[in-house]
Structures are given as C-alpha cells and as structure tokens.
Amino acid sequence: MSTMSYAARDSATMLRRSLLHTVRYPVTIIVSLAVPALLLLLFVGVFGGALGAGAVPPGGKYIDYVLPGILLMSVGYGASSTTLAVNRDMTEGIIGRFRTMAISRSSVLTGHVVAALIRTLASAAILVGVALLMGYRSHADAASWLAAAGLVALLTFALSWLAVAIGLAAPNAEGTSGFTLIVQLLPFVSSAFVPTGTMNGAVRWFAHNQPFTPVIDSLRGLLTGTPIGHSGVIAIAWCVALTVLGFLWAGSQFRRAGGGAAR
Amino acid sequence: MNPAAASPAISVSGLRKSFGEKVVLDGVDLDVAAGTVFCLLGPNGAGKTTTVQILSTSLRADAGAVSVIGHDPLREPDAVRAVIGVTGQFSAVDGLMTGRENLLLMADLNHLPRTEGRRRATELLTEFDLLDAADRRAATYSGGMRRRLDLAMTLVGEPSVIFLDEPTTGLDPRSRRTMWQIVRGLTGRGVTIFLTTQYLDEADELADRIAVLDRGRIVATGTAAELKRRVPGGHIRLQFADETQLTAAANLLEGATPAGDLALNVPGDDGVSALQAMLARLSEAGVRVETLSVHTPDLDDVFFALTGHPTADAENQTTENESANESAQKESVR
Numbered sequence: 001m002s003t004m005s006y007a008a009r010d011s012a013t014m015l016r017r018s019l020l021h022t023v024r025y026p027v028t029i030i031v032s033l034a035v036p037a038l039l040l041l042l043f044v045g046v047f048g049g050a051l052g053a054g055a056v057p058p059g060g061k062y063i064d065y066v067l068p069g070i071l072l073m074s075v076g077y078g079a080s081s082t083t084l085a086v087n088r089d090m091t092e093g094i095i096g097r098f099r100t101m102a103i104s105r106s107s108v109l110t111g112h113v114v115a116a117l118i119r120t121l122a123s124a125a126i127l128v129g130v131a132l133l134m135g136y137r138s139h140a141d142a143a144s145w146l147a148a149a150g151l152v153a154l155l156t157f158a159l160s161w162l163a164v165a166i167g168l169a170a171p172n173a174e175g176t177s178g179f180t181l182i183v184q185l186l187p188f189v190s191s192a193f194v195p196t197g198t199m200n201g202a203v204r205w206f207a208h209n210q211p212f213t214p215v216i217d218s219l220r221g222l223l224t225g226t227p228i229g230h231s232g233v234i235a236i237a238w239c240v241a242l243t244v245l246g247f248l249w250a251g252s253q254f255r256r257a258g259g260g261a262a263r
Numbered sequence: 264m265n266p267a268a269a270s271p272a273i274s275v276s277g278l279r280k281s282f283g284e285k286v287v288l289d290g291v292d293l294d295v296a297a298g299t300v301f302c303l304l305g306p307n308g309a310g311k312t313t314t315v316q317i318l319s320t321s322l323r324a325d326a327g328a329v330s331v332i333g334h335d336p337l338r339e340p341d342a343v344r345a346v347i348g349v350t351g352q353f354s355a356v357d358g359l360m361t362g363r364e365n366l367l368l369m370a371d372l373n374h375l376p377r378t379e380g381r382r383r384a385t386e387l388l389t390e391f392d393l394l395d396a397a398d399r400r401a402a403t404y405s406g407g408m409r410r411r412l413d414l415a416m417t418l419v420g421e422p423s424v425i426f427l428d429e430p431t432t433g434l435d436p437r438s439r440r441t442m443w444q445i446v447r448g449l450t451g452r453g454v455t456i457f458l459t460t461q462y463l464d465e466a467d468e469l470a471d472r473i474a475v476l477d478r479g480r481i482v483a484t485g486t487a488a489e490l491k492r493r494v495p496g497g498h499i500r501l502q503f504a505d506e507t508q509l510t511a512a513a514n515l516l517e518g519a520t521p522a523g524d525l526a527l528n529v530p531g532d533d534g535v536s537a538l539q540a541m542l543a544r545l546s547e548a549g550v551r552v553e554t555l556s557v558h559t560p561d562l563d564d565v566f567f568a569l570t571g572h573p574t575a576d577a578e579n580q581t582t583e584n585e586s587a588n589e590s591a592q593k594e595s596v597r
Contacts, residue, residue: 006374013371017357024359024400093355100319101420102344103372 007104014111021085022119028084032077033123037130040070043193044134055194060224063136068219069192070131071124071152072212076183078120079159083176086112086167095168095254109164109250116160117153124152138223148222154239155215159183161246168253186212191220211238270333272297272424272455273318278327280313287313289479291327295472300446300456302470304463304566309476311459312352315428318457319349331424348422352429354409355416358402362393362412365401369419380419387415391445407438414445425449427458431465443468463566477570490565497564498528499538502554511550516541 022029043051044063052062086109089095098108128136140148166179189203190196190212199207207213214235221228273295280288287310295301303311316322318331320340329335334342357365363384370380388394391411396404401412410430417425427446431439446469449456460466466473467487474484483490503509503525512527513519522528531537538557545552 009374010372013368017360017368020364021359092358093351093353094357096321096351097349097355097416098372099321100344100347100349101372102341 007107010104010107011110011114014107015114018085018111018115019118022115028081029119029123032074032081032119033126035077036070036074036123036127039073040066040127040131040134043070047193051194054198061135061137063131063134064138064224065220066193067128067131067136068216068223069187069190069212071127071219072155072190072192072216073184073187074123074127075120075152075156075159076187078116078123078156079163079183080176080180081119082112082116082160082163083167083170083179084173086164087170087173087176090168090170091172105254109254112164113157113160116163117156120156120160121149121153124149139225140223144222148219151215151218151222151235151239154236154243155211158239158242158246161243161250163246165246165249165253168250186210187216191216211235211242214238270297271295272299272332273301273457274328274330275314275318276328278314278317278329279325280310280317280322281325287479288317288324288327291476291479291481293474293481293484295455295457297455298450298453299471300450300458300469302466302473303457303459303476304461304466304470304473305459305476306461310479311461311476312428314476315349315351315426315457315459319347319426320344346422347424347426348417348420349426350410350414350417350428350430352432354406354413356401356404356409356412359400361398361400362404362408363388363397365412365416366419369416373420375419383419387418391415392441405438407434407441410434410438410442411445414442418449422454424455424457427456429459429461431460431462439465475566475569477566482569483565491560493565493568497557497559498530499541500556500558501527501529501552503527504551504553508550508552511548512545512552515544515548515550 040063043066048062048066052060052065056062056065089108089112095108099105138145163179166176170176187193189207190210191207192212196204196207196213214231215238217226217231218228218235220226221231271294273293275294276292278288278291279286291310291314293301293303303314305311313322317324318329318336320336320343323337329337331343332346334346336343357368360368366384366387367380370383373380375383385394388397391414393408393412393415396408401409404412414427414430430446431442434442443465446456446458456469458466458469470487472484473487473490475482475490483493485493500522501512501519503512505525509525509527513521516527516529519527519529529541542552542555
C-alpha cells in the first residue's frame with residue numbers, strides 16, 4: 001500500500017476511535033446539545049420579548065434572529081469537548097504510544113478534527129430541528145442552507161484545530177479551561193443575541209470585530225435574507241486564518257510532545 | 264543470513280541530551296546484543312526515560328550515534344518504529360475502550376488484516392490472562408491489568424525490540440511477579456528487551472546484562488554477578504534489647520560496627536557454620552540477641568560502591584512504602 005492510502009487508513013482508524021469515545025462518553029455531546037437548546041428556550045421564551053424589540057424589524061420573530069448565534073454556541077461547546085478529548089489522550093500517554101508507532105503522523109490529529117466536524121454538524125442539525133419545532137421559519141433555498149452548513153463546518157474546522165493545539169499544549173484538563181471559557185463566552189459579546197449597534201463603546205468595538213460576529217451575520221443573511229455585505233468575506237478570512245494558526249500550532253505541539261512520560 | 268547475530272540490536276555511543284541548562288545524558292555508550300535482556304538501572308532522574316525516548320524516536324538527541332537494528336532513530340524514524348514496541352512508565356491504554364478494542368486498535372494501526380487482528384487480540388488476551396475482562400472498559404482495570412494490557416498492545420505488532428520503561432513501578436508485589444514472568448516469557452521469542460528500572464532486584468531477576476546509569480553517565484556494566492563481585496562481602500546485622508547487651512556483643516565480636524539504634528553489623532556472610540560459631544560465642548557469654556538478619560551484597564551496595572551515594576530508592580526506604588527489594592533480599596531469622 002502506498003503512503004497516501006496508509007495515511008487515509010490510519011486516519012479512518014483514529015476517526016473510528018474518536019467516534020467510539022463520543023458514544024462511550026456521551027456527556028460531551030449531550031452538553032454541546034443541551035446547553036444551546038436550553039439557551040434557545042431561555043432567550044426565545046424569557047428574554048425574547050424584550051430583546052426582540054430592538055433586534056428584529058416589526059413583524060419579524062426573535063427566534064429567527066437568534067438561531068445563528070445558538071448554532072455557534074454549539075460549535076463552541078463542540079470545540080471544548082475536542083480540547084478535553086485531545087488533552088486526555090495526551091495525559092493518558094496514548095499519544096506518546098502513537099508517536100512511537102509506524103503510523104501516519106497526521107492521522108492522530110486528523111481523527112480528532114474529523115470526529116469534531118461530524119459531532120458538531122450533527123448537533124447543529126438537531127438544534128435546527130428543535131428551532132423548527134419552536135416556530136423557526138426560513139425562506140432560504142437549498143443552496144443557502146448548504147452555504148450556511150458550509151460556513152458552520154468551516155468555523156468548526158478552524159476551532160477544532162485550535163482546540164487540538166490547546167489540548168496538546170495544556171498540562172492537564174484545567175489548563176484547557178481558558179479556551180473553553182473564551183469560546184463559550186464569545187457568542188455573548190457578538191451579534192448573536194442583540195445587534196452590536198446597541199452596545200456601548202469598547203464592547204461594541206470588540207463585538208463588531210471579533211470572529212463570531214461576521215459568521216453570525218453571514219448565517220443570518222443566508223437563512224433569513226438580511227443583508228450580508230462584507231461579513232461573508234470577513235467570516236471566511238477569519239476561519240482560514242484561525243485554521244492555519246491552529247494547524248501550525250497543533251503540528252509544532254505534536255512534534256514537541258514527549259508523551260505521557262516526559263521527564 | 265542473520266545480521267542481528269553479528270551486530271548488536273541496539274548500539275549507542277556518546278549520547279548527550281540537555282534540557283536547557285540541565286544535562287540529562289552526559290555521554291552514554293552502550294551495546295545490547297540481539298535476543299538478550301538489557302537493563303538500564305538507576306535512580307529517578309538518572310536519565311533512563313530520556314534514553315528510552317531517544318531510542319524509541321520520540322525525543323531528539325543533542326549528540327551521539329544511535330542505531331536500533333541498524334537504523335538511526337533520527338534519520339529513519341519509521342524504520343525504527345516498524346521494529347520496536349514501547350511500554351512506558353505510565354500505562355498508555357485507552358480507558359474508554361475495552362481491552363479487546365485497545366488490542367484491535369493496535370492491530371489496525373499495524374495494518375494487520377481484520378481476521379488476523381482478531382486472532383492476535385484473542386491470543387494476547389488469553390496469554391496475558393485478560394480474557395475474562397476483555398470486554399470491560401480498560402478504565403475499570405486494576406494497575407496490574409492495565410500494565411499487562413499495555414504490554415499486550417506493544418506486542419500486537421510483533422516487535423523485535425521491546426522497550427520497557429519501569430514496567431513495574433507502582434505495582435503491588437504480586438503484579439510485579441506476574442510482570443516478571445511475562446518478561447521472562449518474552450525472551451523465549453528471541454526478542455531483544457531494553458528494560459529500565461530503579462529496582463535493584465528487578466534488574467537482578469530479569470537482566471542478562473546491567474548498565475548502571477547515574478546522573479547521565481554509565482558508571483558500570485556487567486552481569487548482576489559481575490557487579491556484585493565488585494563490592495566487599497555482606498554482613499550480619501544483630502539487634503539488641505538494650506545498651507548492656509550491645510556493648511557486651513561489641514566487645515566479643517571482631518570488626519563489629521555500630522549500625523544505628525541498638526544494632527551491630529558484623530562482616531561476613533559466608534555460610535551457616537560461621538553463623539553458628541558466632542551465635543555460640545554470644546550464647547556462651549550470655550548475650551541475648553533480639554533479631555538477626557543476613558545481608559548478602561545486593562545491587563544497592565553495588566550502587567553505593569560505584570557512585571558513592573545510595574539509590575534514591577534506598578534513601579527513601581524509611582519514608583516511602585516498604586520496598587519489595589528490601590524484603591526479598593533480607594532473610595530474617597528470629
């Protein structure tokens with residue numbers, strides 16, 4: 001077999017392993033589904049009336065406004081569980097074992113990233129289903145839905161590589177909590193729940209310029225037809241930049257890592 | 264054609280490695296003959312794990328020449344990885360997967376055909392006495408079981424060189440014995456074993472050749488017997504109930520030296536008759552001995568003689584858990 005097909009076979013083996021972990025330890029996927037679903041209920045049912053007044057044009061529904069932000073929250077939770085999974089592999093020493101085996105080097109990390117993509121896209125699809133049950137309606141065509149799914153996948157890909165890098169770099173599970181906190185808080189300081197224009201001063205500047213806002217605005221545009229403007233390009237640029245950063249960082253961490261028995 | 268018989272399985276010369284200012288390996292030279300058990304013996308921090316990591320391609324050396332079955336871990340890492348198996352100090356098993364799944368994962372990563380992989384997994388589970396627990400998650404295994412699974416995983420790829428980095432650290436005495444039996448069983452297959460340990464009895468028990476590593480340097484090499492010959496003979500330790508008995512005995516026995524709290528060390532361990540004679544003299548003089556123990560020179564003494572300081576293991580014996588090597592090499596008579 002050629003090197004390429006070995007790499008593909010090893011990656012498939014690692015992917016199977018990661019998906020088996022998800023099934024064996026379902027609490028991560030439950031959290032990444034349940035928390036956004038609960039927030040969807042909370043924001044639509046409790047805050048929606050008040051927040052909606054400023055966020056949506058007359059006649060519009062707040063749930064239509066808020067769904068993209070909720071989808072990004074599930075991407076954030078997905079990335080948190082990826083970080084933890086990679087960190088567990090690292091601290092358990094199994095990455096140390098993989099590093100001494102004649103396997104494709106990239107497969108160890110690729111398996112985690114592809115598993116994260118599958119997990120997160122599945123969570124997002126379920127969340128859209130929940131939203132539809134709660135009265136979410138979109139007039140978007142199939143192409144727009146596909147583009148929205150593609151954008152969610154792109155962001156997941158970017159955050160997953162970052163998650164892998166941080167999982168490798170952190171000495172223990174506590175060490176990953178900073179990343180977890182950031183990806184879980186970023187949606188709140190973005191256009192997810194209220195338009196950035198309603199925020200004040202520095203917060204507005206941050207909300208306007210952080211990576212989640214253009215992604216949310218693009219998703220909203222694709223699904224509900226609001227203007228996208230430059231957001232699409234900026235969103236893709238952010239995703240590509242974060243992917244490159246995460247990928248290079250993860251690669252250097254993986255080469256440096258001494259495995260569980262570093263002395 | 265068997266090149267392994269002619270050349271050593273592992274050969275290392277002038278190996279150096281530092282982490283920042285800290286010199287961990289300071290010019291290590293060693294050769295391991297194919298099909299033998301080689302033991303790198305040393306206290307914590309001597310550089311054992313670092314050596315294993317360099318030989319097994321997971322760490323880059325600063326200087327020195329290394330060859331594992333004719334391949335340089337730095338230039339041809341995949342060639343080395345294809346022939347080695349590594350069982351580290353901490354069991355590297357996947358806790359969320361069952362024992363069998365862990366072995367099947369290794370079979371897949373070794374690119375074995377599916378049926379071959381299943382057969383191999385069952386074979387190893389049987390051999391390592393894990394068949395009953397095969398379909399339980401590895402996280403539920405005891406320390407000894409995890410270590411056995413770890414070693415079984417290493418063997419899936421049928422490596423010709425196996426690195427065992429402190430394979431029994433943290434195990435209870437019974438699990439240690441089991442691991443020893445397993446390691447001895449491996450030598451029958453013609454594999455080369457590179458073992459590291461801080462337990463002197465373990466090296467004594469398993470190794471064909473021992474190299475003593477201290478502060479990044481090899482201070483001695485040889486068989487266990489050769490190393491023991493390098494230190495003076497053993498001693499008999501006598502324990503007394505009070506000062507009067509101690510003083511009486513000290514005056515009676517030549518060469519006796521005080522050994523702490525109401526105890527004396529008497530040189531010599533040569534046989535039952537000398538011991539009987541000594542006890543008879545004490546008994547005639549009316550000296551009552553509380554307990555007696557015979558110390559044959561063990562590797563601890565060797566270590567002390569070679570390096571001028573005891574092993575970390577020996578230093579900690581009073582504070583840490585009672586170490587197994589101590590009780591194994593000391594025959595107590597009451």
